[in-house]
Amino acid sequence: MENKTARLTVLIDPARKAAFEKLCYSQDMTPSQVMRRLVREFMEQHAPAAVPAATRKSAARKR
Numbered sequence: 001m002e003n004k005t006a007r008l009t010v011l012i013d014p015a016r017k018a019a020f021e022k023l024c025y026s027q028d029m030t031p032s033q034v035m036r037r038l039v040r041e042f043m044e045q046h047a048p049a050a051v052p053a054a055t056r057k058s059a060a061r062k063r
Contacts, residue, residue, distance in 0.1 A: 008035070008039075
């Protein structure tokens, strides 16, 4: 994970948020972990040059 973090605020309806959190926890993951993975995979797919090399290496180890 990166040394510094920044907050990303996402607005969704409360029922969808509750369902997302429940699903995340059922997979033994936090919503933040899932969102970081989604962002990382989206960037790797659509803009691989924009993903720092250190992030690509750590992501490859987690798969």
